[in-house]
Amino acid sequence: MHRLNTIFLAGTLLSGALAAPVHAQTVHEASVRGHVEVLAGPGLRGRESASADEAAAAAFVGAMFRGYGLHTAPGMTGYTQTADIVVRKLTGPALLTANGAPVAAPLLIASAGQPVTGKLTVFAGTDPAKVPAADVVIVTDTSVNPLRVAGSLDPAKVKLVIVRATPDVQAYFQRIGGAPRLPRSFKGEAPNPRTTVVALADAAFDALAQRPDADIALTLPGLVEEPRVTTNAIGWLPGTDPAAGVLLLSAHLDHFGVRPDGKIMYGANDDASGTAAVIELAKALAQGKRMRRGVLFVAYGSEEAGGFGARKFIQNPPVPLEQIVANLEIEMIGQQDPKLPAGTMMMTGFDRSTFGETLKAHGALVTSDPYPEQNFFQRSDNYALAEKGIVAHTVSGWAVVPTYHTPEDTVDRLDLPFMTRAIQSLVAPLRSLANSRAKPEWKPGGKPTAE
Structure with a gap:
């Protein structure tokens, strides 16, 4: 007071x-x-x-x-x-695996608040409208803003987008407070669906991009409302x-x-x-x-x-x-x-x-x-x-x-x-x-x- x-x-x-x-x-x-x-x-x-x-x-x-x-x-x-x-907040870090093996240091940018599993699809294009319907997509073209691509996708079409942790992506993460964006909602209403976004450092990203059809699993810690x-x-x-x-x-x-x-x-x-x-x-x-x-x-x-x-x-x-x-x-x-x-x-x-x-x-x-x-x-x-x-x-x-x-x-x-x-x-x-x-x-x- x-x-x-x-x-x-x-x-x-x-x-x-x-x-x-x-x-x-x-x-x-x-x-x-x-x-x-x-x-x-x-x-x-x-x-x-x-x-x-x-x-x-x-x-x-x-x-x-x-x-x-x-x-x-x-x-x-x-x-x-x-x-x-x-x-909604997470109680710990997320875990990303490919064919059961942990992927190094995934940076969770945004999350729907739910775990994701699915086959990896590689997208090398630049037009978000051409991203195929897939559970997990990795965006590899370096000429596009990967976060803009991710933000343009329909959550009903793509559940998880993996992007390169460029300096711009890392700077964006700091601009949003240094914590992943998670769904918020009015009391009594379900949150709007959203596509989960994970960023990887160059070595982990490049290695994963060479593994189309890998079984990807994103595991989240406890979710607190x-x-x-x-x-x-x-x-x-x-x-x-x-x-x-x-x-x-x-x-x-x-x-x-x-x-x-x-x-x-x-x-x-x-x-x-x-x-x-x-x-x-x-x-x-x-x-x-x-x-x-x-x-x-x-x-x-x-x-x-x-x-x-x-x-x-x-x-x-x-x-x-x-x-x-x-x-x-x-x-x-x-x-x-x-x-x-x-x-x-x-x-x-x-x-x-x-x-x-x-x-x-x-x-x-x-x-x-x-x-x-x-x-x-x-x-x-x-x-x-x-x-x-x-x-x-x-x-x-x-x-x-x-x-x-x-x-x-x-x-x-x-x-x-x-x-x-x-x-x-x-x-x-x-x-x-x-x-x-x-x-x-x-x-x-x-x-x-x-x-």
């Missing part, structure tokens, strides 16, 4: 949450810094998904919403929304016209917490920066004359662990989903991408709808995504809403920043002047859209279909 009180006090002093500034719609760098220093400071220890630290972060955001004059959302009595989830709670923070600005629809401004407030080696994954850019932006937009838009449309401000929990916060919001929205005319997700705006025009943010799926063009026409510093091959449009919380038909996009400053998912993603590495200008550029366009009778629309072929 003492730590949480300290966090609230620091946030109030740094952000000026309870004293409206003279120029309330002006975004100030000192206020932005105050938010990220709380969210990505040592007190919240990296805001691990569905942890007490995540809950403390959500409580902080909720307190900011309340301090800036936001209402509780319709049907809610407070500023947080929770969901019970189940986290742990109940957890994930937390969203939600604030509400009612509009003057209930029939005009609602804007949704969102970010995710969780990150990876503390790694097994003790290093804190601070997550300053990912996504304390976006959460700070949502707080600042709430402060700015809450000032002045009430807008025609209502605005929901949401900071989701458990994005890093499978988007559970966004899924909870969609399952239990404070307003009917069909009333949401557009969603702007804000993620990783703390640094400027050198591929973008100076001072601008990228919008994922920019050409799919009129949303980005509308914001840009009114002064928002947004442009198209220079990384279409990375499929960022599908990789943030906006996508779950887009599948529901809502025009939903994410803006980012630099989506492939070198500190991504590393302990070096700290406040001192943020470009706070850029971040402040970026947030400021959204204020007037969002206010204009909230007062408009027009709404963003999908362009032909732009609307995704639910999978």
